[in-house]
Amino acid sequence: MKKMKLVMVGNGMAGVRALEELLKISPDLYDITVFGAEPHANYNRILLSPVLAGEMTIKEIMLNDVDWYEANGIRLHLNKKVVKIDRVKREVQAEDGTVEPYDRLLLATGSNPFILPVPGKDLPGVISYRDIADTDAMIAAAQTHKHAIVIGGGLLGLEAANGLKLRGMDVTVVHIMPWLMERQLDRVAAGMLQKSLEDKGLKFALERQTAELAAGPDGRVAAIKFKDGSELPADLVVMAVGIRPNTALAESAGIYVNRGIVVNDTMQTYDPKIYAVGECVAHRGIAYGLVAPLFEMAKVCANHLAHMGIGLYKGSVTSTKLKVTGVDLFSAGNFTGGPDTEEITLNDPMGGVYKKLVLQDNKIIGGVMYGDTADGAWYFQLLKDKQDVHEIRDHLMFGQNHLGNVGHQGQNKAAAMADTAEVCGCNGVAKGVIVKAIKEKGLFSLEDVRKHTKASSSCGSCTGLVEQILASTVGGAYQAADTKTKPMCGCTDHTHEEARATIREHKLLTHEAVYKFLEWRTPNGCASCRPAINYYMLSTWPHEAVDDPQSRYINERAHANIQKDGTYSVVPRMWGGVTTAHELRKIADVVDKYKIPTVKVTGGQRIDLLGVKKEDLPGVWKDLDMPSGHAYGKSLRTVKTCVGSEWCRFGTQDSTRMGIELEHDLFGMWSPHKVKLAVSGCPRNCAEAGIKDVGVIGVDSGWEIYVAGNGGIKTEVAQFLVKVGTHEEVLEYSGAFLQLYREQARYLDRTIHWVSRVGMDYVKKHVVEDAENRKALYARLKFAVKDYADPWRERAEGRVAKQDFEMLSA
Amino acid sequence: MSTTELESPVTANMKKVCPLTEIPRLGARVVKTAAHGNIAVFRNADDEVFALEDKCPHKGGPLSQGIVYGKRVACPLHNWNIELADGCALAPDQGCAKSFAVQVQEGMVFIDI
Numbered sequence: 001m002k003k004m005k006l007v008m009v010g011n012g013m014a015g016v017r018a019l020e021e022l023l024k025i026s027p028d029l030y031d032i033t034v035f036g037a038e039p040h041a042n043y044n045r046i047l048l049s050p051v052l053a054g055e056m057t058i059k060e061i062m063l064n065d066v067d068w069y070e071a072n073g074i075r076l077h078l079n080k081k082v083v084k085i086d087r088v089k090r091e092v093q094a095e096d097g098t099v100e101p102y103d104r105l106l107l108a109t110g111s112n113p114f115i116l117p118v119p120g121k122d123l124p125g126v127i128s129y130r131d132i133a134d135t136d137a138m139i140a141a142a143q144t145h146k147h148a149i150v151i152g153g154g155l156l157g158l159e160a161a162n163g164l165k166l167r168g169m170d171v172t173v174v175h176i177m178p179w180l181m182e183r184q185l186d187r188v189a190a191g192m193l194q195k196s197l198e199d200k201g202l203k204f205a206l207e208r209q210t211a212e213l214a215a216g217p218d219g220r221v222a223a224i225k226f227k228d229g230s231e232l233p234a235d236l237v238v239m240a241v242g243i244r245p246n247t248a249l250a251e252s253a254g255i256y257v258n259r260g261i262v263v264n265d266t267m268q269t270y271d272p273k274i275y276a277v278g279e280c281v282a283h284r285g286i287a288y289g290l291v292a293p294l295f296e297m298a299k300v301c302a303n304h305l306a307h308m309g310i311g312l313y314k315g316s317v318t319s320t321k322l323k324v325t326g327v328d329l330f331s332a333g334n335f336t337g338g339p340d341t342e343e344i345t346l347n348d349p350m351g352g353v354y355k356k357l358v359l360q361d362n363k364i365i366g367g368v369m370y371g372d373t374a375d376g377a378w379y380f381q382l383l384k385d386k387q388d389v390h391e392i393r394d395h396l397m398f399g400q401n402h403l404g405n406v407g408h409q410g411q412n413k414a415a416a417m418a419d420t421a422e423v424c425g426c427n428g429v430a431k432g433v434i435v436k437a438i439k440e441k442g443l444f445s446l447e448d449v450r451k452h453t454k455a456s457s458s459c460g461s462c463t464g465l466v467e468q469i470l471a472s473t474v475g476g477a478y479q480a481a482d483t484k485t486k487p488m489c490g491c492t493d494h495t496h497e498e499a500r501a502t503i504r505e506h507k508l509l510t511h512e513a514v515y516k517f518l519e520w521r522t523p524n525g526c527a528s529c530r531p532a533i534n535y536y537m538l539s540t541w542p543h544e545a546v547d548d549p550q551s552r553y554i555n556e557r558a559h560a561n562i563q564k565d566g567t568y569s570v571v572p573r574m575w576g577g578v579t580t581a582h583e584l585r586k587i588a589d590v591v592d593k594y595k596i597p598t599v600k601v602t603g604g605q606r607i608d609l610l611g612v613k614k615e616d617l618p619g620v621w622k623d624l625d626m627p628s629g630h631a632y633g634k635s636l637r638t639v640k641t642c643v644g645s646e647w648c649r650f651g652t653q654d655s656t657r658m659g660i661e662l663e664h665d666l667f668g669m670w671s672p673h674k675v676k677l678a679v680s681g682c683p684r685n686c687a688e689a690g691i692k693d694v695g696v697i698g699v700d701s702g703w704e705i706y707v708a709g710n711g712g713i714k715t716e717v718a719q720f721l722v723k724v725g726t727h728e729e730v731l732e733y734s735g736a737f738l739q740l741y742r743e744q745a746r747y748l749d750r751t752i753h754w755v756s757r758v759g760m761d762y763v764k765k766h767v768v769e770d771a772e773n774r775k776a777l778y779a780r781l782k783f784a785v786k787d788y789a790d791p792w793r794e795r796a797e798g799r800v801a802k803q804d805f806e807m808l809s810a
Numbered sequence: 811m812s813t814t815e816l817e818s819p820v821t822a823n824m825k826k827v828c829p830l831t832e833i834p835r836l837g838a839r840v841v842k843t844a845a846h847g848n849i850a851v852f853r854n855a856d857d858e859v860f861a862l863e864d865k866c867p868h869k870g871g872p873l874s875q876g877i878v879y880g881k882r883v884a885c886p887l888h889n890w891n892i893e894l895a896d897g898c899a900l901a902p903d904q905g906c907a908k909s910f911a912v913q914v915q916e917g918m919v920f921i922d923i
Contacts, residue, residue, distance in 0.1 A: 452902050458888075524836060524855050527877040527884030527891070550836040554875040554886040562886055566872040803832060808841045810825040810849075810921060 003031045006305065007092055007102040009082045009249065011036025013045055014278030014294035015108025016064055021302030023072055025521075029306060032074045033100050035092070037081040040132055041066050044442055046291055046474060048135050049324075052163030056439065058132060063442040075100075085253035087271055104273055104305060107250055107261060111243035111279040111289065116151065120213030125221040126237045129160045138238065142167035145235035149224050151210060153180040155322060157240035158193075161202055162324045164236070172203040172232055174210065174224065184320045184331040188347065189354050189370040196327055196352070205232065213237055245280045245287045260287040265312040267301035277301045283315060290318045295444065308521075310493050319380050328415060330376035330471075333366030333383050334358055341365065346397050355397060362390040374414070375399035377467040385484050391759050400464060414468035423465050426458035431469060438473045446470065461713040489528040491520050496746040500536045509537060509545045525551075532747035535634065538670055539742050542784040549801065555632035558804065559791045560617055563610065568617060570609040571631035572624050573667075576641045576660035576679075577605030583626060590623045604638035604676065606631065618805050622796035627667070634748075637676045639663040640688065644681030644698065653698025655681035658727055662696070665731050666738065668788025669781070672745040672754075675738060690718050693741075693751040694734045699723075703730050707737050707763070708755040716752045719760050722768045736767045736777035742784075743777075824913055824920040827851055830859065833919065838874040838883070840864055843923055849910060850874030851919060852894055854881060859912045860894035861921045867892075867905025 006022075008015050011034050019032060042064040050056040069076040080094040091101040113128030115121055125145075127137050141148070142164055150161040153175030165171045173180075179190035194204060209227040213234070216222030225231040245260035256262045256270040260282030267275050267283075277297040279289055288294060293316035300313040319332035337343055337358045346355045353371035357364055357379065364383045369376055378400040382389060389396055417423070419432030437443060437453045449466055450457040456466040487493045494502075499518060508514045514533050515525060525533065530551040537545035549557045560568035574583065587607060591599055598610040606629055612620055621628075630636060639662045642648065644655030659679040669675070678689040679696040689695025691711035695718045697704045702725040709718025722733055740763065745754035755763060767774050794800040825843075833839050833853040841849045841861075848864040850873050858881070864874050871887030881894050891900040897907035911922035 522880055524879050526879045526882075527889060530877060530879065550834060550878065553877070558875070562872075562875060564869070564887065566870075566875070803834070803839070807848075808828050808839050808851075810827050810841045810843055810923065 004029065004103040005101055006030035006032045006104045006106065007100050008032070008034045008106040008108055009085075009092060010108035010110055010278070010280070011038065011042055011076075011078070012108060012110050012278060013042065013063065013291055014110075014298055015106060016042040017295050018106060018108070018277050018298035018301045018305070019072075019074070020064075021299050022305050025302065025308065026306035027072075030104070032072075033077070033102075034069065034074055035077045035080050035082045035094060035100075037079070038131055038133070039079045041069065041076070041078070043132065045131070047439070048129075048132070049159035049163060052135050052138055052160065053166045054163075060439055082249060085249065085255075085274075087253055087255075087274075090273065102273075104275065106301070106305070107269070107274060107276040107280060108278045109246040109249055109280040111287075112246045113239060114242040114244050115239055116210055116241060118210050118212055120215065120221060121239075123213055123215050123221040124219060125235060126213055126239065128239050129156055130243075138164060138236070139167065141236040142169050146170055147233040148172070148236045148238065149174055149232060149234040150238045150240055151175075151224075152240035152242070153177065153204070153206070154183065154240065154242070155181060155320060157238070158197065158322060159324060160238050160240055162197070162200070164238070165200065165202055169236070170203075171201075172205055174205045174208050174226075174232075176207065176209050178207050180204075180206075181322075181331075184335075184368075185329070185370075186335060186356065186368055189329070189331075189356070189368045192349070192352065192354055192370045193322075193327065193329060197324070243279065243289055245282065247280060250276070250280070258282055259285070265300075265314060266304045267297055267313060268304070275301050275305065283313065286315060288316065288318065290320070291444075292316065293318060310519075317384055319376070328369075328371055328373045328472075330369040330373035331367065332376070332380050333364070335366040335368045337366070344393075344397055357396065359389070362388050362393075364389060373471075374468060377471055378464065387757070388759060391761065414465050415472055417465075423469070424453075424455035424458070424462045427454040429453050429455040434466065434469050435473055438470060443470070444474055459713050488532060489526055491522040491525050491529050492518060494518055496532065496536075499533065500540065503533075503536050504540050507541065509541055511537075511548055511551060535670060535672065535747050539784070543786075549804075556634070558614065558617065559628055559632060559795065560612065560614075561632045565611075567611045567613055569631070570612050570617070570620055570624075571602065571606050571629035572626035573629040573663075574606055574626075575663050576639055576656050578641075578656060578660065579607075586624055586626070590620055593623065594620055596620075602631070602638075604631075605640050606638055615805050615807055618796050618798065621792040624792075625796075626792075627790045628792040634671055634673050635675065636663070636666040636669045636671070637674050639666075640676070640678040640692070642680050642686040644679075648681060650684060651681035651698070652700045653681045653703065655679040655687065655696075655698055658696060658698070658703070658730060659687075661727060661731060662694075662734060665735060666781075666785065668785040669738065669742070671738065671742050672747050673750045675741075675751070677734070691715060692718060694718075694737065696730055696734070701725070705730065705733055705737075708751040708760075710750055710752045712750075719755070721760075721764065732774065732778045733767060735781045736774040737763065739777040739781040739784075740766055742781070824911075824922050827919040827921055830857065830914055830917050830919055833859070836878045838876075838878065840872070840874045841921070846908070846910075846923055848872070848874075849921065849923070850883075851912070851921065852878055852883060854878060854894070857914075858894075859914055859919055861910040861912045862892070862894065862897045863908040863910075865907055866890055867897075867899055867907055868903065873907060 044061040044063050047061040082092050082094050084093040091099050093099050113130045127134050148164045148169040148171045150157045151174045153173050161171045161173045179187050180194055211227045212225045213221050214223045221234055221237050223231050224234045247257045247261050250261045251257045261276040261280050263269055263276050263281050263283055267277055269276050278294050297313050300311045303311040317333055322329045341358050341360045344357045356368045358366040363386050367379050417431045421431050423431050434453050434455050441452055443449050456463045488496055534548055534551040555561050560570055594616050596609045600608045602608050639659040641656045641659035645651035645653055675693045677694045678687040678692040680687040680689045681698045689697050691709040695706040695709055704723045705721045706718035707721045710716040741751050827841055838850045838852040850862050850864040852860045864872050866873055866885040868890045871885045873883050875886040876883040883892050890903050897909040899905050913920045
């Protein structure tokens with residue numbers, strides 16, 4: 001079949017990103033041709049400022065070199081400006097006469113700098129700041145001239161001014177407004193910014209309107225004259241007063257333009273054969289100038305070009321970060337507020353820190369930060385997720401204190417870390433390595449950094465730090481993932497919640513049914529979505545859905561924990577941590593018989609036999625003749641107990657018995673992630689119930705139940721749920737809480753992750769206040785674990801999965 | 811290497827492994843060999859069969875224990891994704907597990923070792 005022809009006009013970041021996305025999902029659909037007006041292949045325009053400042057080179061900011069186009073079979077016309085689109089013949093024509101026919105046309109013409117219409121705007125020495133040529137011109141001017149004027153006190157203007165100053169020029173920033181970056185900063189933050197830039201040697205002329213640029217005797221610009229009659233010397237004038245979508249080509253072809261090229265939510269223009277992405281576009285009346293939204297557009301556009309027909313672009317909330325080394329500044333959303341908004345402010349002028357958050361209906365709608373922007377990414381995430389923050393409002397201002405937790409020496413400010421400092425303690429990745437990968441490989445998202453460096457890809461405790469490093473390296477291009485609408489994985493555009501709701505509503509009981517119904521892009525999912533779907537089906541339709549062992553992680557498939565050398569570990573269940581001489585003798589005999597190299601007591605009060613060969617597992621289980629401890633599962637792990645009132649002179653309740661009852665009650669419960677419990681017999685809490693998913697603490701008059709604690713990556717203290725009187729009530733409330741978690745959390749959420757999303761008020765409402773609902777939840781849990789067969793016994797007797805443990809030979 | 815039912819006769823150095831039905835769909839079996847150590851023999855949803863050295867190029871994890879999807883397997887130790895056809899890791903990860911030719915004749919799986 002003859003391929004369709006796709007022609008792209010414009011060779012910048014948004015357009016090329018769209019091509020990359022397209023090649024990823026549908027590499028063979030199109031013959032692709034690209035026209036670029038510049039002589040360069042695709043480079044990272046955002047990093048022109050570091051190039052101007054002498055911190056990077058042009059080579060370092062190339063995203064796709066000429067070889068990339070060739071490797072992907074793309075015909076590249078550099079230095080050719082397209083001047084005409086013939087929509088009837090479906091072809092485009094370049095200035096030099098090159099003609100290319102198209103079946104689909106992608107306009108990515110970007111934007112043009114706005115040039116003030118003042119006398120002298122065309123003089124030599126007056127330039128804009130947009131591309132490599134402008135940057136080269138500034139670098140050259142800095143070597144031969146002294147006085148630079150930057151018109152425009154916005155993001156681009158300040159970055160240009162900073163670069164020129166670093167190159168030795170005397171720089172004055174001219175701005176018409178009363179304070180700098182008025183579209184991103186309030187007056188206080190702008191004042192602090194101005195002061196720190198003045199300390200770096202920049203000068204400012206605010207509330208000054210340019211009247212004229214005057215030439216010197218050599219014909220080059222020599223002075224700038226203002227409307228108030230004053231003037232300043234100027235050998236170089238950089239106009240950075242804004243950008244305008246470059247729509248001339250589209251307009252000349254009769255495509256509807258209003259501010260930008262008007263597109264719908266699929267990035268289609270009024271001509272259905274013509275798509276447009278990037279700064280040239282007006283989407284729902286907004287033209288974006290930051291790169292993050294452009295990438296979202298690119299993704300949606302590629303999806304439709306590939307005939308997938310899913311994915312809509314619905315607009316973006318953007319955040320800004322100034323890339324001036326040594327100045328830390330962040331702003332997002334609506335930071336000025338309005339009649340129905342509240343503000344929380346922290347202002348420490350001497351310490352150089354200013355933070356303001358704007359709230360509406362208990363949600364963050366905007367914020368400005370100066371001096372300490374470590375939590376910018378977190379606030380932005382809360383903003384995008386529209387998270388209700390009233391429960392954390394009293395400490396919101398102090399940030400997400402877990403950014404630096406374990407594995408990186410308690411550091412929580414990426415900017416303050418040395419290049420050699422270890423960010424990811426799991427994979428041993430230093431800050432410098434991450435920064436280098438971001439710059440050299442052109443990474444923009446957390447996912448990209450994880451793939452390329454492995455940082456934050458294991459336990460995730462350094463995610464906050466990695467996000468900070470991303471944000472400070474790529475500036476406004478960084479966009480936190482939108483966790484609420486984030487697809488499960490690359491196989492689908494559906495979220496976890498959507499998949500689960502569909503499984504429930506349409507009673508889907510097999511993987512095939514789910515992938516078909518939800519139109520998965522892959523025939524049988526991937527290692528990320530399949531275990532999740534398996535869990536959602538099992539937890540929604542217990543006893544009816546088909547449990548697919550091939551969709552479980554190896555530990556749950558083998559009912560043992562795989563170790564680094566491919567052997568397994570075996571943890572028999574000891575209810576409540578209580579054992580007997582008989583059990584211990586059996587364990588000792590098994591260790592001898594199978595020559596098990598290591599025997600270790602676990603953190604959950606059980607005994608771990610490490611280094612068992614897979615083919616020995618059924619024999620080990622048979623000889624042990626003890627139930628599975630599920631130390632390998634996203635399931636009930638252990639209920640840790642103290643000895644309690646039976647022996648302890650301080651004990652107020654029989655915690656051991658309570659623990660054993662809980663463990664029996666929950667045996668066979670699969671869950672989104674592992675679940676750990678503890679029961680202490682008095683508030684001395686020797687069983688450490690304060691860091692468990694469910695922690696029960698005996699008091700003289702009954703039991704206190706705490707939930708959503710965690711002793712792992714980030715220590716989370718469990719939160720009080722309810723106080724009850726009897727053992728039966730402990731079982732019912734604990735079970736109901738866990739069932740709610742089982743039904744609503746995303747796969748691989750621990751209880752704390754889910755509770756911090758929905759809030760404790762929500763949990764209490766459903767589990768404590770609504771007795772009927774609690775009983776129904778508990779009944780559903782009991783139904784799910786009913787008749788659960790011990791998986792070890794089934795396998796020890798050879799009734800199930802026999803071949804799993806047998807080796808073949810050839 | 812992969813194949814479904816091939817027309818050509820089984821060549822001399824092909825060793826019999828097991829009937830196709832004894833390898834679980836979207837799963838694998840481990841074959842002990844004298845010359846090449848453990849070899850993982852995979853079967854995907856379309857009954858294509860692939861054979862790789864049972865050692866992830868990353869840290870030697872047993873690929874046979876991973877989750878099989880499409881024409882790939884995810885290593886059970888650190889989730890590297892390996893192409894079943896050639897044993898090579900998906901970019902940006904780098905490295906390959908040795909792959910072996912496979913034939914299926916009348917429902918019986920053979921590998922070339």
